[in-house]
Amino acid sequence: MKFRHLLIAASALAISFMTSCTNSTNGNADAVLENIHSRKSVRQYTEEPVSAEQIETLLRAAMAAPTAVNFQPWRFVVVSEREELDAMAEALPYAKMLKQAPLAIIVCGETTWFEGRENPFWQQDCSAATQNLLLAAEAIGLGAVWTAVYPDPERTQKVSEFLNLPSTVKPLCTIPIGHPAGENKPKDKWKPENIHYGKW
Numbered sequence: 001m002k003f004r005h006l007l008i009a010a011s012a013l014a015i016s017f018m019t020s021c022t023n024s025t026n027g028n029a030d031a032v033l034e035n036i037h038s039r040k041s042v043r044q045y046t047e048e049p050v051s052a053e054q055i056e057t058l059l060r061a062a063m064a065a066p067t068a069v070n071f072q073p074w075r076f077v078v079v080s081e082r083e084e085l086d087a088m089a090e091a092l093p094y095a096k097m098l099k100q101a102p103l104a105i106i107v108c109g110e111t112t113w114f115e116g117r118e119n120p121f122w123q124q125d126c127s128a129a130t131q132n133l134l135l136a137a138e139a140i141g142l143g144a145v146w147t148a149v150y151p152d153p154e155r156t157q158k159v160s161e162f163l164n165l166p167s168t169v170k171p172l173c174t175i176p177i178g179h180p181a182g183e184n185k186p187k188d189k190w191k192p193e194n195i196h197y198g199k200w
């Protein structure tokens with residue numbers, strides 16, 4: 001009889017432990033979903049610099065992205081020199097906000113992998129890293145925007161020359177980053193008509 005009571009008590013404890021684990025997961029889920037849905041492109045910034053600690057937070061998040069066969073082709077160039085940022089703004093027609101941004105991180109990809117063959121996944125891996133970086137920026141109160149470089153040949157060449165990239169490394173995008181200025185709101189992109197269940 002005593003043994004039965006002990007068993008019941010142990011089961012109750014196990015269930016309560018499992019429930020508490022589930023609850024804490026739900027707590028994190030809310031925060032993660034809130035972060036995803038709050039992210040927006042921010043193109044105006046204050047003059048406040050981005051700290052070294054914040055830069056590391058962004059880069060750590062970027063490198064936590066999924067990557068084909070765990071190859072991790074991403075490379076990052078961190079630019080905070082005013083002159084360099086201004087010169088890049090001149091060269092990139094859709095990244096004029098670099099003139100105002102105190103920081104840019106250029107997400108680049110090593111385009112070769114095993115036996116020097118072309119890595120067909122570098123753009124996907126670097127895109128995942130870019131999204132992680134944008135979400136991290138949102139989470140720590142920074143504003144950022146993905147500005148396209150690759151595959152536009154002219155922009156790719158300009159940025160590659162500018163950053164002195166090795167020939168096998170391509171710049172996917174430039175991310176101007178800073179403390180947000182003005183009003184920035186996330187867009188609601190939920191469209192059930194874009195979903196197909198089972199087959200199209």
Ligand SMILES: Cc1cc2nc3c(=O)[nH]c(=O)nc-3n(C[C@H](O)[C@H](O)[C@H](O)COP(=O)(O)O)c2cc1C
Pocket residue numbers: 039040041042043094095145146147148186187
């Ligand atoms: C591949 C890609 C390229 C983009 N290129 C630019 C760009 O060159 N300049 C820019 O201002 N925004 C650029 N954006 C940001 C989009 O304009 C923005 O994500 C879109 O309008 C949706 O707004 P949201 O990011 O606030 O949700 C780019 C986004 C992606 C994913």
